[in-house]
Amino acid sequence: MKVNIAIIMGGFSSEHQISLLSGQNVYVQLNREKYTPYRVVISTEKWVCLDDTDKEYPVNKADFTVEIGNDKVSFGCVFNAIHGTPGEDGLMQSYFKLLGLPQTSCGYYQAALTFNKRDLLSVLKPYGIKSAPSCYLNEGDRINEEEIIKKVGLPCFVKANKAGSSFGISKVYTKEEIQPAIAKAFREDNEIIIESFLEGTEVSVGVITYKGATKVLPITEIVTENDFFDYEAKYEGKSQEITPARISDTERAHVEQYAKLAYEVLKMKGYTRSEFILIDEIPYMLEMNTTPGLTEQSILPKQALAAGLSLSELFESAIEEALNEK
Structure with a gap:
């Protein structure tokens, strides 16, 4: 019997439109012999399920069901394709946990932790995973440019602490x-992180659970035409994403080691994609994404294809993991 799959997409953040593209690709790729997929768009205004003509049907938030015609549709599993809040920060994970409904991304604690860049890096530091020197600001804090420069140097990055797709980030x-960059970051989040600029090779690596085991996907090297890997570089063709990365065997082994270590230390499931800067063969972690982009142009799907996994197999692996966990 086929399983009804709700593919949640959209969300409340600046990544709403990107998430719709990810969710649509999952919808297209899922194996119809095993699953009956439904697109569920979540926004601050409404939660709706779309039929093939894009007609909207309201979702009952009390039990996450939807009435389509004379049928009440319930779901066997939720495929989480929401980037940013509420899909990547633990809110949806907590909601589905309370409903007892399996979902494909990590747990609510892991989502909340990894969505907070500064908390993530602090938790991983005792395990030997290095990161750039940094300082933190909360909205309303006194801003002392001299102290910031003394701590992290110039150039540096000013980032929204809880945001994705390079929204709210500036290279200073x-x-x-400094002040304009801080103002820009605060438009995305009320917490920011200011990090030293690390001169090295930027790489991105996906880690997934596949057939019950942790699997590190081929590493991607990021070469941007812009000053850094910003929104334009990520989504408007202003970068090269080279898979496999042009790095040494030693560098590859170190990135794989620390990406896998982070995944397992945090008790992750589903997909993660971590970003590192390589300096003298040592990886410095920038961040970890727990609902990375899932379009055909996104990094993690390209890494899966390089590993010999079709997108259908990639998406099915997360669903089966969630169903088996239940």
Whole structure:
């Protein structure tokens, strides 16, 4: 008997439109012999299920069901394709946990932790996973540019602490640029992280659970035409994403080691994609994404294809893991 799969997409953040593309690709790729997929768009205004003509049917939030015509549709599993809040910060995970409904991404604690860049890096530090020197600001804190420069140097990165797709991030070269960059980051989040610029090779690596085991996917090297891997570089063709990465065997082994270590230390499931800067063969972690992009142009699907997995197999692996966990 086929399982009804709700593919949740959209969300409340600046990544809403990108998430719709990820969710649509999952919808297209899922094996119809095993699953009956439904697209569920979640926004601050409404939760709706779309039929093939894009007609909207309201979702009952009390039990996550939907009435389509004379039928009440319930779901055997939720495929989480929401980037940012509420799909990547633990809110949806907690909701489905309370309903007892299996879902494909990590648990609510892991989602909340990894969505907070500064908390994630602090938790992983005792395990030997290095990160850039940094300092933190909360909205309303006193801003002392001299202290920031003394701590992290110039150039540096000013980032929204809880945001994805490079929203709210600036590379800062001068003292005068610090205040505008902080204001930009605060438009995305009320917490920010300011990090030293690390000169090295940027790589991205997906880690998944596949057939019950942790699997590290082929590493991607990021070469951007812009000053850093910003939104334009990620989504508007201003970068090269080279898989497998042009790095040494030693560098590859170190990235695989620390990406797998982070995944297992945090008791992850489903997909993660971690970003590192390689300096003198040592990986420095930037962040970990727990609902990475899932379009055909996204990094993790390309890594899966390089590993010999079709997108159908990639998406099915997360669903089966969630169903087996239940």
